[in-house]
Amino acid sequence: MTKTNSDCGCHDSGAAVKTALASSLSRQTVFVPRDVAAPAKSATSAGSAQTGVVDLGGFRALNPQDGLFLRGEHLAAIQDYSRALTTAVATASGTGVVHGLELSQTANALTVSPGLAISPRGRLLLLAGAVTIPLDDAHLPALPVDGFWRVELLWAWDTSGSAPVYGSLCTDNCADGGATIRQWRDEGVEIRFAPDALPGFDAVAPDLRGNWLSSAYFERERAGGQPWLVPSGQGIPVPSVAAHDWADGAPASDERGVPLGVVYIPERSGGGYGLQEWTARRLVDGPAAHSTWQGRLAMRPWSIFLAQILQFEAEILGSVAGWSQPAGAVVLDLGDVYQSLRAARELFEGARRFIDDVKPSDHGVRNRDEFKGLKNAWEQASTSPLAKNDPVPVSEYLGIGELPPAGYLPLNENAEDVERRVSGVFGNNVEVRVRRVRADQVAEEILAAQHRDRIPLGAHTPRPAPKIDVLLPTEEADKAELNTAAYGWVAFVRRGPEPVLLPAPEAPTEDVEVYVRELDGLHIGSDLDLEGQVDELGAGLKNMGPLAFPRGTWAYHRSEAGEKTIAFLKKMRDERGFDPMGVVALTRGPDRMLAALRAGLFTISLDTAYEHLPIRAYADAPHDGIIVLVTRSPDE
Known part of the structure; x- marks a missing residue:
């Protein structure tokens, strides 16, 4: 074998290389059995009755053979093949959060807990440890009009380490010690704040911004599914089913981030940040083709249905968390909140009568300026929902203008006035029917509401008022292990189709x-x-x-x-x-x-x-x- 010299003067003999290679192979050779299946052929054998077309443009793996000079590209092919199989299987599982990745907020920071997610392209997004990100102008991009931020998780990678290079003619045994390489490939995630916008968000009153944002986000998600059987937006005609290609396959997913939640500014003129996880967060729920066809058929995927329920529960329970009884700090249920609002309404009535009748010389008001200040304070307070002529619905006071199609409420199901307390939660713009059931019957009712519309609570004239069934788990359970005196919750569902009772056929x-x-x-x-x-x-x-x-x-x-x-x-x-x-x-x-x-x-x-x-x-x-x-x- 002729001697080869490197450009830098390094040299080695062919015999030495052969000896070293043989020694290495004798210690490290691994024999890999052939696949059981025979390789596919591009042409049919003569005399065969079977024909077919073969395309081998899918996955590529290394085909190990004795005598192959193993190089970096071969090892890379092994890794790429394993990664391709993993992403294909993960894509079939669906995109979204697998576990963890919860968001928690302090005054000036956002923390993401460890967890695992799957990107739309099937990449595994693993966050090994908690990450805290400051909430300030340096870490948050500028917001557009009607804007907020989506907290997203994306795939990221880099190389690390340092090792000398061997086997290169130009770098092996050089006088300067040779070159080095970064021998490790590290994969992880990037946490990104992506600006987003929903038209009309800036004009929403501060106390309604949270619920408005989640409702508008869910509606945009529904319309983004391009439903074929219902309007994709207000006033948009629904074309004939014959206008669609029912053989149309689901498109391949693009590489987008996995949303973990949204961050918004509660008051555009003030500081602080609001956090909603389930507005954007979705759990893994099957392949993209599944959700694509559900969207086209005006169905609601389970992951979105679950997110809507959990977002509402987090919103309403967070709103009433501060309402606690002095003794024992027991959280009040919404019926108690309603009773408190009624009491506050009576106080406002008394204050109104006092302001209407007071004179600067009465009730200790020492001068006209003090009376004027008292009058101004009342005028500002009179804009509160508590100053309305009718008792204030709890939902309106908490800034909730729309409900998911089903959910749970912290209400005492055994209260004597439960019907009135329930009506005090929803207000007078919906038709409420109270039903007493066993607790085990509630889950089926909740599941049946998965594909029904969300429930608007505002005035609907001239459209009909939404119909809601409130389910009280008051029937005694016949299974001893499940029998209890109280559950401490009631459920609500948008009412389904009323059963049509056909008259019994008349006997002759x-x-x-x-x-x-x-x-x-x-x-x-x-x-x-x-x-x-x-x-x-x-x-x-x-x-x-x-x-x-x-x-x-x-x-x-x-x-x-x-x-x-x-x-x-x-x-x-x-x-x-x-x-x-x-x-x-x-x-x-x-x-x-x-x-x-x-x-x-x-x-x-x-x-x-x-x-x-x-x-x-x-x-x-x-x-x-x-x-x-x-x-x-x-x-x-």
Whole structure:
């Protein structure tokens, strides 16, 4: 082997290289078995009935062979192949937070806890330790109009370490000690504050900004799913389903950050920052194709549904956390908050009357300037929601103008006035129905509301008011381990479709005519015997109308024919002294017992003043009928 010299004067003999390589291979050679599957061919073998097209542009892995001179590019190929498989599997799992990565805020800093997330391209975003970021102008980019910040997690990498280079002609054994390389590749995350904006945000009142931001963010997310079956925005027509390509596949995900929450300025004119995690934070919930088609079909992915519930719970519980009882510092439920607001309303009423009646010389007001200051203070206070004529709904006082389609409220489900307390939470612009259920039935009701719209609480004229069911877990559990005296919460859901109760199919009926027959001068004993006279009963009959009986049964309901018969019999008694003396039941069929039962039930319905009337039933009669026989009273 010819001797090779490097540009820097370094040299080595070919024999030495061969000896060193052989020695290395004898110690480190690893034999890798071939794949069980045979390599694919680009052409079909002669005589084969199978044809196909092969594309090998997918994953590339190293194909180890004895005699391969292993280089850095080969090791890189091994790593790239492993990374490609990992990202493909992670992409199928979905994007979002796997665990951890919670946000906590102090006055001037934001802390992100350790955790794991998956980016839209399937990169694993691992934060090994907590990171704290100052909240100041140096770390936050400028906000646009109507702006806020999205806290995002992105993939990041760099190299580290220092090691000498071996095997390079120009750097191995050089006089200056040779070159060095950074032998480690470190992967981690970048936490970024991305400016975002929602039109109209700057104009929202300070006490409504938090709830408005989450509601508008969720609505933008819904419209971004490009729903095919409902309007994507207000006033946008819904095209025919035939206008869409139902074979359209889900597009590949782009490399975006994984949102962890939003940071906003509660008051544009003042300082401080507000934090909302679940407005933007989403948990891993399956592949992109799943959520893409859910969005097109106007469905709400589970991760977004869960985020809306959790965002509301964090918002409302954070709002009432400061309302505590002096004894024991027990957090008040929303019903107690409502009671407090009603009491404050009464105080405002008293203050209004005082201000209207006060004079500078009264009540210790020493001069006109002091009276003027008191008047100005009242005018400012009168703009508070507490100064309204109606009791203030808790939701309005807390700045909540929209609810998720389902959620939980800190309310005492066993309170005597629970219906009024519930109405005091939502206000008068929604229709509330209270239902008492078992606690285990609530989860199913919550799940059923996943794809329903969010619930606006403001005035909706001329649109109909939203309908809400409030579920009280007050029915006793039949499983001993789950039985408790109180739960301390109630649930609410946007009401689903009302069940349509179809009328039961009417059973086939048959009519039996009712007649009254006068037998003037004839006295009938208890044994009514008309054998041989049935054919003659048709003469002198007065028709009272039909009775409808279910076919083949004797069930009887009061009818017009019965009322008419009662009135006729009363008239005959009052005017002519005629009383019913017996009943004849006729049937064209063979069932005399059925005819007798029908006639007996009809007779009982006539009048309790009549004594028991004898009944004689005849089968194979010329028609179906009930004949009431009346005759003059025996005393005449």
